[in-house]
Amino acid sequence: MGRIKFSKLGMLCLMGVLLGMFGTTSAVGAADPIKIGFVGIMTGPNALNGEYCSEGAKLAVEEINAMGGIKPAGEAKARPIELIAEDDGGTPQVGVNAINKLVHQHKVFAFLGPDYSSITFPSMFVAQQAAVVQITSSLAPKITAQGNAWIFRSRPSDVVGAAVIVDYFMNELKLTKVALSYTNIEYGISGIEEAEKNLAKFNIKPVLRVSHAAGDRDLTPPAAKIIESKAEGVIDWGLQTEASILFRQLIQMGYKGKLFYSSLDDIFIGVAKEFSEGVLGISNYVYTDERPAAQKFRKAYVARFKKEPDLHSGAYYDAVYILKEALEKAGLERVKVKDFLHNLKGFRKATGVFNYDINGDCGHFQCVTVAKGLKTLISKRYGY
Amino acid sequence: MFIQQIIAGVAMGGIYGLVALGFTLIWNAAAVVNFAQGEFCMISGFLILTFFVNWGWPFPMAFLISILLSGVLGVIVERLAIRPIRGADPLTAIITTLGVSIFLSNSAKFVWGTHPFHFPSVFGDKPMQMAKITLIPQNLWIIGIISALVISLYFFFFGTLTGKVMRAVAQDRQTASLMGISVNRMIGMIFGLSAIMGGLAGILLAPIIYVAADIGLPLVLKAFMGAVIGGFGSLPGALIGGVVIGISENLSAFYISSDYKDVISFAVLIAILIFKPAGLFLRK
Numbered sequence: 001m002g003r004i005k006f007s008k009l010g011m012l013c014l015m016g017v018l019l020g021m022f023g024t025t026s027a028v029g030a031a032d033p034i035k036i037g038f039v040g041i042m043t044g045p046n047a048l049n050g051e052y053c054s055e056g057a058k059l060a061v062e063e064i065n066a067m068g069g070i071k072p073a074g075e076a077k078a079r080p081i082e083l084i085a086e087d088d089g090g091t092p093q094v095g096v097n098a099i100n101k102l103v104h105q106h107k108v109f110a111f112l113g114p115d116y117s118s119i120t121f122p123s124m125f126v127a128q129q130a131a132v133v134q135i136t137s138s139l140a141p142k143i144t145a146q147g148n149a150w151i152f153r154s155r156p157s158d159v160v161g162a163a164v165i166v167d168y169f170m171n172e173l174k175l176t177k178v179a180l181s182y183t184n185i186e187y188g189i190s191g192i193e194e195a196e197k198n199l200a201k202f203n204i205k206p207v208l209r210v211s212h213a214a215g216d217r218d219l220t221p222p223a224a225k226i227i228e229s230k231a232e233g234v235i236d237w238g239l240q241t242e243a244s245i246l247f248r249q250l251i252q253m254g255y256k257g258k259l260f261y262s263s264l265d266d267i268f269i270g271v272a273k274e275f276s277e278g279v280l281g282i283s284n285y286v287y288t289d290e291r292p293a294a295q296k297f298r299k300a301y302v303a304r305f306k307k308e309p310d311l312h313s314g315a316y317y318d319a320v321y322i323l324k325e326a327l328e329k330a331g332l333e334r335v336k337v338k339d340f341l342h343n344l345k346g347f348r349k350a351t352g353v354f355n356y357d358i359n360g361d362c363g364h365f366q367c368v369t370v371a372k373g374l375k376t377l378i379s380k381r382y383g384y
Numbered sequence: 385m386f387i388q389q390i391i392a393g394v395a396m397g398g399i400y401g402l403v404a405l406g407f408t409l410i411w412n413a414a415a416v417v418n419f420a421q422g423e424f425c426m427i428s429g430f431l432i433l434t435f436f437v438n439w440g441w442p443f444p445m446a447f448l449i450s451i452l453l454s455g456v457l458g459v460i461v462e463r464l465a466i467r468p469i470r471g472a473d474p475l476t477a478i479i480t481t482l483g484v485s486i487f488l489s490n491s492a493k494f495v496w497g498t499h500p501f502h503f504p505s506v507f508g509d510k511p512m513q514m515a516k517i518t519l520i521p522q523n524l525w526i527i528g529i530i531s532a533l534v535i536s537l538y539f540f541f542f543g544t545l546t547g548k549v550m551r552a553v554a555q556d557r558q559t560a561s562l563m564g565i566s567v568n569r570m571i572g573m574i575f576g577l578s579a580i581m582g583g584l585a586g587i588l589l590a591p592i593i594y595v596a597a598d599i600g601l602p603l604v605l606k607a608f609m610g611a612v613i614g615g616f617g618s619l620p621g622a623l624i625g626g627v628v629i630g631i632s633e634n635l636s637a638f639y640i641s642s643d644y645k646d647v648i649s650f651a652v653l654i655a656i657l658i659f660k661p662a663g664l665f666l667r668k
Contacts, residue, residue, distance in 0.1 A: 043498065044498060044598075045498055045499065045500065045596060045597070045598045046498075046499070047497075047498040047499065048497075048498065048499040184642075184643050210641075210642070211641065211642055211643055212637075212642040212643075213642055213643060213645075213646075215602065216642060217592070217593035217594075217599070217602075218392070218396050218592065218593065218633070218634070219642075220389070220392040220396075220634060220637075221389065221392075221634055221637030221638035221642060221645075222637070222642055224385055224388060224389060224392075224638055225638060227518075228385055241500050241594065241596075244502075244594075245592075245593065245594070249520075251509070252505075252509050252511055252520050252522075253511055253518050253520065254511050254518060267499070270499075270502070271499075271500055271501070271502050271594060272502065273502040273504075
């Protein structure tokens with residue numbers, strides 16, 4: 001009796017395994033998803049950043065899958081996208097592990113992110129060694145200056161941003177005494193160096209260059225130094241919370257000059273509140289942008305997530321569509337996708353016009369923005 | 385600018401000192417290094433944000449209830465996490481309080497989210513000019529409130545029966561117990577009082593550094609340094625040590641660089657310990 005029971009149980013198990021195998025096999029044949037990875041900040045104090053990034057990517061994936069998926073060149077059938085997300089925790093150590101997981105464990109075709117330059121720069125060797133396309137929203141100029149053929153941007157680097165804001169300071173505002181402030185991280189350091197290079201083109205030497213550490217919450221000393229320098233304007237490059245504290249303390253100490261912040265977005269405005277009024281910024285996307293493609297994205301995002309998109313959501317939304325374009329035109333060979341992207345010109349999407357070059361930079365579209373009434377408005381467009 | 389930096393340093397240092405005071409009270413009473421002290425600041429910040437900003441309660445009411453709830457939290461932490469391990473290895477106590485810190489920080493993230501929240505300045509934003517010195521109202525209020533608290537604590541500990549009993553427990557738990565004092569109840573009250581001090585620090589800090597779930601541990605590290613500089617176990621030492629840290633941070637950030645302010649603060653700590661190994665206010 002026991003032997004019969006075991007045999008029946010054994011047969012049932014075997015049948016289940018076989019069904020599973022055949023079921024899986026038949027699913028692979030029919031609609032094997034294209035795995036696209038996403039790495040961003042899902043936990044930690046800056047998780048709101050990762051939320052915006054991942055939502056932009058998710059929206060694009062859902063739209064594309066609703067339309068039937070992607071039909072890669074040379075394939076008979078369209079395939080859905082499977083978005084696989086990993087958390088970089090906002091730190092390089094966790095970021096490298098997350099990217100390794102995407103590339104070697106999940107074996108994604110390509111991946112998006114990270115956003116923080118301080119994570120992208122030390123970890124981009126992973127994608128390079130594995131020959132996997134990486135589309136990052138990081139802004140530090142040196143990311144695309146390392147000869148890495150596998151890295152691409154989804155927004156213009158700080159080379160463009162710094163040129164734009166210095167041009168605006170000099171030609172629109174006619175300022176000559178400028179103080180530079182930055183968060184002592186890769187993004188802050190490289191951004192402020194670009195700003196300084198651009199000021200030198202106008203023969204302007206900054207009256208002050210002052211830094212603060214990431215996580216610093218008392219910025220009275222740098223604020224006092226800025227006031228003492230009698231600068232007519234401040235260019236700050238770094239993290240949102242630190243920038244909002246610095247500007248608040250400057251205003252509380254009576255500073256009346258122009259304030260510019262490199263990442264003027266809803267996160268900054270949400271923290272700075274009334275102290276964001278009149279602050280200038282640069283952005284390749286704001287939700288008040290009236291271009292039809294920008295408004296179409298905005299409507300879809302608001303309907304899906306019940307809040308306004310920010311520049312990070314736009315960057316990742318467009319990144320997914322850029323990959324779609326590459327897959328549809330170049331097929332499922334990574335080398336061909338990489339080569340296609342290096343030659344992609346005039347690709348218009350929600351945030352702007354993408355013109356890729358051999359380094360992986362995506363073009364020169366940038367706006368000078370201004371915070372008014374807790375919203376970001378466009379003051380001047382460049383490169384659209 | 386020098387005077388301005390000193391005033392700002394005294395204000396920030398006063399907050400470190402307040403946290404260090406609570407820290408030291410607990411050490412004296414229960415021989416526990418409470419690494420969760422900073423989380424009392426964090427939680428009270430979120431409480432007053434909820435009551436005053438989100439629910440629109442009048443500030444005095446929101447302030448009082450936030451402070452009281454912080455005290456209740458302190459009592460609960462003592463009862464559930466500290467009392468069971470009292471008398472255990474010091475490492476056990478450290479790990480336990482670190483665990484409480486992580487638990488409270490992550491609970492706050494779960495309830496309120498991970499990003500920082502703006503908190504309006506209830507003391508006004510308009511700076512005042514005195515000679516060539518720009519005075520920020522928030523800093524003056526911080527110095528005033530902490531001074532008033534210190535004076536109140538002095539009268540409490542030396543002028544009231546409960547305060548004297550707390551001092552007795554802090555001095556010698558065993559003898560206090562033999563004298564009929566309920567040591568457990570007193571230690572619970574001391575935790576409550578320390579949490580109230582931490583809560584006050586959190587509310588004073590909220591308009592300056594915003595309300596966020598990750599402010600606790602960095603605060604407690606600065607407070608720990610202040611307590612060590614002042615002499616671990618000395619109440620006046622804890623406060624003065626915190627102020628020393630605040631001033632050295634501000635002056636080093638202004639005259640040298642913000643990048644080195646932690647380095648210089650630790651250098652000040654090491655220098656003081658070389659000449660006064662027990663801290664400024666304790667004899668070896």
